[in-house]
Structures are given as structure tokens and as C-alpha cells.
Amino acid sequence: MRAGGSARWLAGYGALLVVAVTWPFLVPGGAFALRDMMVFDAMALTRASLGWGDLPARNVPQDALLGILPHPVLFLRFAVVGAAACAARAGYLLGRGTFGRAAAMTVAVWNPFVVERLLQGQWSLAVAAWLLPLVALGRGPAATLAHWLASLTPTGALAAACAARGRAGLAVSALTCLPWVVAGVFAGAGGTASAASAGVFAPRAEALAGTLGALAGLGGIWNGEAVPPSRSAGFALAGVALLALLALAWRDVPRRWLALAAAGFALALASWAGLTGPLVAHVPGAGLLRDGQKWLILAVPAYVAAAGALDGRRALAACAFALLQVPDAPVALAALTPVPAAAVEIPAVDDRGRDVVFESRPALTRVAGRVAVDPAPKAMNVVESGALAVDGVVVDPPSARWSAAQVALDGPDSLGRLRGLGIGLAVRADGSVVDAGAPARGLPPVGVALFALWCAVPLLACVQGHTLKINRPHLHRYAD
Structure with missing residues (x-):
């Protein structure tokens, strides 16, 4: 030849x-969602995407780039x-x-x-x-x-x-x-x-x-x-x-x-x-x-x-x-x-850059019938759990701030305790939003x-x- x-x-x-x-x-569509992959056009630059969130910097700088x-x-x-x-x-x-x-x-x-x-x-x-x-x-x-x-x-x-x-x-x-x-x-x-x-x-x-x-x-x-x-x-x-x-x-x-x-x-x-x-x-x-x-x-x-x-x-x-x-x-x-982009359900929360904690929100969700990671942490500053369960066995415990926030949600002086954790908004399981009052913390300059x-x-x-x-x-x- x-x-x-x-x-x-x-x-x-x-x-x-x-x-x-x-x-x-190469196929038309508005978002990609499968297991660890969650990419959609409404992603945002957050502290977690820069590695300065509640969990180790596992997706840095990938999520930060997608966020900008x-x-x-x-x-x-x-x-x-x-x-x-x-x-x-x-x-x-x-x-x-x-x-x-x-x-x-x-x-x-x-x-x-x-x-x-x-x-x-x-x-x-x-x-x-x-x-x-x-x-x-x-x-x-x-x-x-x-x-x-x-x-x-x-x-x-x-x-x-x-x-x-x-x-x-x-x-x-x-x-x-x-x-x-x-x-x-x-x-x-x-x-x-x-x-x-x-x-x-x-x-x-x-x-x-x-x-x-x-x-x-x-x-x-x-x-x-x-x-x-x-x-x-x-x-x-x-x-x-x-x-x-x-x-x-x-x-x-x-x-x-x-x-x-x-x-x-x-x-x-x-x-x-x-x-x-x-x-x-x-x-x-x-x-x-x-x-x-x-x-x-x-x-x-x-x-x-x-x-x-x-x-x-x-x-x-x-x-x-x-x-x-x-x-x-x-x-x-x-x-x-x-x-379709509409299949990615992002919580309608007016967070204005503040930290948001969700009560008992699972880290995995279903998007168009597929199991995928929750899109919320990709679009706003979410207090993340990081807990990992495989075959019903918890192999990684939740983050300390998330655990403290879950306890504060149902305890006395919940607003004060959430505010002390730097949390601005709390979304309960019934969809109601509690304003804890903590301001937005801004992005870390070093990050x-x-x-x-x-x-x-x-x-x-x-x-x-x-x-x-x-x-x-x-x-x-x-x-x-």
C-alpha cells in the first residue's frame, strides 16, 4: 500500500x-447525566468547585471550569x-x-x-x-x-x-x-x-x-x-x-x-x-x-x-x-x-450566593430514568454530606458540617445554630425554605x-x- x-x-x-x-x-441534547456525570448549562462557580467546600477537592478544577x-x-x-x-x-x-x-x-x-x-x-x-x-x-x-x-x-x-x-x-x-x-x-x-x-x-x-x-x-x-x-x-x-x-x-x-x-x-x-x-x-x-x-x-x-x-x-x-x-x-x-435540559431539576431557591442546606436530600437522584449525582451542588453553594453507601452499607460518613446542620434543623434555636454554621438558607423535606440569616461568604481568593x-x-x-x-x-x- x-x-x-x-x-x-x-x-x-x-x-x-x-x-x-x-x-x-454528538447527539443533540441539553445535559449529560449518568452516575458521576452531571453537566448542564446552568452550572455555577462555587467554593466547592474550587475545592474549598465541605468535601475533599475531588472534582477540581473540572467543576470550576464548567462553572465559568x-x-x-x-x-x-x-x-x-x-x-x-x-x-x-x-x-x-x-x-x-x-x-x-x-x-x-x-x-x-x-x-x-x-x-x-x-x-x-x-x-x-x-x-x-x-x-x-x-x-x-x-x-x-x-x-x-x-x-x-x-x-x-x-x-x-x-x-x-x-x-x-x-x-x-x-x-x-x-x-x-x-x-x-x-x-x-x-x-x-x-x-x-x-x-x-x-x-x-x-x-x-x-x-x-x-x-x-x-x-x-x-x-x-x-x-x-x-x-x-x-x-x-x-x-x-x-x-x-x-x-x-x-x-x-x-x-x-x-x-x-x-x-x-x-x-x-x-x-x-x-x-x-x-x-x-x-x-x-x-x-x-x-x-x-x-x-x-x-x-x-x-x-x-x-x-x-x-x-x-x-x-x-x-x-x-x-x-x-x-x-x-x-x-x-x-x-x-x-x-x-x-x-433534555428540563430533566435536570435544580431547586428554585433564591440563595444569592449563600450556603444552602437541604434536609435529607439524597446525593443521588434520577434524571430521565438514570441514576446520577444531585445537580444542586453544581449550581449553588450547598452544604454537602459526602456520605457513601454501597449495597446498603455506609462506608464513608457524612461531613461534620452537614451532620451538625441536620441536627440543628430539628433542635432548639435552629436559626441561630444554622447561622453559626455559616448557613444562609435551609430547605426542609416538605420544600419550605428557612432563612437562617448568614450572609454569602464569597469565593476564596487563594482558590x-x-x-x-x-x-x-x-x-x-x-x-x-x-x-x-x-x-x-x-x-x-x-x-x-
């Missing part, structure tokens, strides 16, 4: 892969589809020959990790997994922008920091991690993770493949309901075969990427063995480790590079095994199609400043691009 024809064929194949796994984000954008839903669409396209591009760059490139593109775009995380509603983690090979490839504006977008959540930020290269990568790592690191240290929001929750979030075995086999193919998410049906029919075994093929090319994978993959598997296996429970319970910030399977994200660059090093029949077999891991991915991902620095990272990419443009003739002269 000629070079021009090969490039066109691979471009078409890459586009097909991207559309197959992101098509729900005029069209968060449109941004979500571009971010998901664009990240998948970047994964295809990275696979193309890492591949050798037509079939090697096709294999690398397939492994990068179509894998159980991104499919399961999307179905869990953790779209920004899937975005980070798609962008990580581009971050690992090296310096330059593209790597910087990929690093920035991958850092929408702390897990993505840490993964990108591990994969980044050079001084620019170090600078971007610092700027993208500071918002949630500083908030975690100084915001005063106590962690709610427990040793029991580490066990709940441990990797899960899948049919015929077991836990080790599921992890081998980058699957094994803790929530079985966020898994395509094919994984329960034994298709996870294709991931074991895929890893066996990729292992043949391990010498062609950069050692640093192999070390990253080893670290990711070590964390996942430690979670499976129950070793992370004490860390999660007693070490500040170690709650990031309790969902051990998500750290398989660190193995994605090595997998893609190994697939790209294959050629001929081995590369074609790798393509087949990668697709067979989740052959029903496009069908399963239909659960992500957007819902705003760090978020502004995070938003400025793309400017660094512009500077890099300008520098490369100036130096390119000089570099070419030496190359000649």
Missing part, C-alpha cells in the same frame, strides 16, 4: 474508532471527542507501518478502561486516559495542551505529571496540581474515605478472566453496573491474549513508560490485596488510592507503544483482540446520550488565584509554539 493511500486509510479508520466510542456526545463557561455542555462534547481524536493521533505517531499504526490507534481509543469509566460517568478520567500517550510523547504545545486538559481532576493531573517530560512538563505539573493540593491542605475539608471504602472500590473479577485477567486488559472497574454486557460473557479473555501479544514488543517500549505501567499495576494489585485500606484511612490525601483500578491509566502509553511496535499478522491480531475486549462498546455507550493560574496554562503552549516557530529554521539548518 502506498504511503498516501495508507495515510488516508488510517485517517478514516481512526475517525471510525473515535465516532464509535464518542457518538453519544457559558456553555459547559458544548465544552464537554469537544473535550471528549477531541481527546479521543488525540488518542488516535498518538497511536498513529507511535506506530510503525500501516498495521502497527492501526493496532496502536485501536488500543489507544478502544479499550475497557475508557469505556467503563465513561459508563461510570467519569468522563474527565476517560479524557485523561486518551490524552496520556500524547503527554508522554514529549515536549511541545500539543503535549502541554494535552497535559492541561488531562488535569481536569486530581487523578488525571497526577497521571499526566508522571508521564510529562522536561522542564516545561514539570512547570505544567506544578500549575495543574496546585489548585487541589493547596485546597486539600488549607481548605479544612476533612477526608471522608475509610478503610471499608477501599475494599468496596477494589478491582472486580470478570467472567472467565478473573481479576488478574480483567486488569490485564485494562478492565475490572469496581462497579459491575458500569460494564458492557460482553464483559460478563467472557470477552474479557481477549484482554489476556492482547497483553500476551503486547509483551512480545516490550523491548520497543521506552523504559520510563514500562515503569509507569508497573506502578499502575502495583497500585491496582495493592488495592485488590487490601493493602491500601490503612493508607486511605490514615494518610491525608490517600483517598486518591482507594479506587485502585483507575491507576491502570498509567499503563496506557506502554500499551499503545507496544501495539505500535507490532507488525504484520501480530498487529492485525492485536487490533482484533483490542476490539473483542468490548465488542459491544458503541451499544453500551448509548446510556450516555444526552437528556480563585490558583484556578486562574490553571486556566493560564494554554498560554504556555502558545509561548512554546511561538518559540518553535522562531527556532525552526535554525534547527533545519543544523539538520541539513
Whole structure:
């Protein structure tokens, strides 16, 4: 196959892969709601979105960015589809020959990790997994922008920091991690993770493949309901075969990427063995480790590079095994199609920036028949519970302020006690609103400043691009 024809064929194949796994984000609709995902156009910038609320900064700066954008839903669409396209591009760059490139593109775009995380509603983690090979490839504006977008959540930020290269990568790592690191240290929001929750979030075995086999193919998410049906029919075994093929090319994978993959598997296996429970319970910030399977994200660059090093029949077999891991991915991902904006019910409370506490409001709700997180904390300053119950067992207790507010609602001098907690409004279970009188507290200056620095990272990419443009003739002269 000629070079021009090969490039066109691979471009078409890459586009097909991207559309197959992101098509729900191309469907018209006003909001996205599924499990952990709740994105709608009425989101607001709050103290919690900056990491200075009642709970640890788990969605920082993702929610802050969505809170300042005029069209968060449109941004979500571009971010998901664009990240998948970047994964295809990275696979193309890492591949050798037509079939090697096709294999690398397939492994990068179509894998159980991104499919399961999307179905869990953790779209920004899937975005980070798609962008990580581009971050690992090296310096330059593209790597910087990929690093920035991958850092929408702390897990993505840490993964990108591990994969980044050079001084620019170090600078971007610092700027993208500071918002949630500083908030975690100084915001005063106590962690709610427990040793029991580490066990709940441990990797899960899948049919015929077991836990080790599921992890081998980058699957094994803790929530079985966020898994395509094919994984329960034994298709996870294709991931074991895929890893066996990729292992043949391990010498062609950069050692640093192999070390990253080893670290990711070590964390996942430690979670499976129950070793992370004490860390999660007693070490500040170690709650990031309790969902051990998500750290398989660190193995994605090595997998893609190994697939790209294959050629001929081995590369074609790798393509087949990668697709067979989740052959029903496009069908399963239909659960992500957007819902009408009117389906997202935001409480009609005239809060004017004040803290609002809801009496016994559940953290999960139903939107168009789907289970999703409550939209209220995304639109106003809500005193959040943070309590977590799995299969009827409470594994994380509620936050101290929420518990105190619930007691105050039914106790003597309720208004004074709520006001002492900094709460301006209380909404009872019957819908009545109690004005406790506490004024709006405003946004934390430190949180705003760090978020502004995070938003400025793309400017660094512009500077890099300008520098490369100036130096390119000089570099070419030496190359000649």
C-alpha cells in the first residue's frame, strides 16, 4: 500500500474508532447525566468547585471550569471527542507501518478502561486516559495542551505529571496540581474515605478472566453496573491474549513508560490485596488510592507503544483482540446520550450566593430514568454530606458540617445554630425554605488565584509554539 493511500486509510479508520466510542456526545441534547456525570448549562462557580467546600477537592478544577463557561455542555462534547481524536493521533505517531499504526490507534481509543469509566460517568478520567500517550510523547504545545486538559481532576493531573517530560512538563505539573493540593491542605475539608471504602472500590473479577485477567486488559472497574454486557460473557479473555501479544514488543517500549505501567499495576494489585485500606484511612490525601483500578491509566502509553511496535499478522491480531475486549462498546455507550435540559431539576431557591442546606436530600437522584449525582451542588453553594453507601452499607460518613446542620434543623434555636454554621438558607423535606440569616461568604481568593493560574496554562503552549516557530529554521539548518 502506498504511503498516501495508507495515510488516508488510517485517517478514516481512526475517525471510525473515535465516532464509535464518542457518538453519544454528538447527539443533540441539553445535559449529560449518568452516575458521576452531571453537566448542564446552568452550572455555577462555587467554593466547592474550587475545592474549598465541605468535601475533599475531588472534582477540581473540572467543576470550576464548567462553572465559568457559558456553555459547559458544548465544552464537554469537544473535550471528549477531541481527546479521543488525540488518542488516535498518538497511536498513529507511535506506530510503525500501516498495521502497527492501526493496532496502536485501536488500543489507544478502544479499550475497557475508557469505556467503563465513561459508563461510570467519569468522563474527565476517560479524557485523561486518551490524552496520556500524547503527554508522554514529549515536549511541545500539543503535549502541554494535552497535559492541561488531562488535569481536569486530581487523578488525571497526577497521571499526566508522571508521564510529562522536561522542564516545561514539570512547570505544567506544578500549575495543574496546585489548585487541589493547596485546597486539600488549607481548605479544612476533612477526608471522608475509610478503610471499608477501599475494599468496596477494589478491582472486580470478570467472567472467565478473573481479576488478574480483567486488569490485564485494562478492565475490572469496581462497579459491575458500569460494564458492557460482553464483559460478563467472557470477552474479557481477549484482554489476556492482547497483553500476551503486547509483551512480545516490550523491548520497543521506552523504559520510563514500562515503569509507569508497573506502578499502575502495583497500585491496582495493592488495592485488590487490601493493602491500601490503612493508607486511605490514615494518610491525608490517600483517598486518591482507594479506587485502585483507575491507576491502570498509567499503563496506557506502554500499551499503545507496544501495539505500535507490532507488525504484520501480530498487529492485525492485536487490533482484533483490542476490539473483542468490548465488542459491544458503541451499544453500551448509548446510556450516555444526552437528556433534555428540563430533566435536570435544580431547586428554585433564591440563595444569592449563600450556603444552602437541604434536609435529607439524597446525593443521588434520577434524571430521565438514570441514576446520577444531585445537580444542586453544581449550581449553588450547598452544604454537602459526602456520605457513601454501597449495597446498603455506609462506608464513608457524612461531613461534620452537614451532620451538625441536620441536627440543628430539628433542635432548639435552629436559626441561630444554622447561622453559626455559616448557613444562609435551609430547605426542609416538605420544600419550605428557612432563612437562617448568614450572609454569602464569597469565593476564596487563594482558590480563585490558583484556578486562574490553571486556566493560564494554554498560554504556555502558545509561548512554546511561538518559540518553535522562531527556532525552526535554525534547527533545519543544523539538520541539513
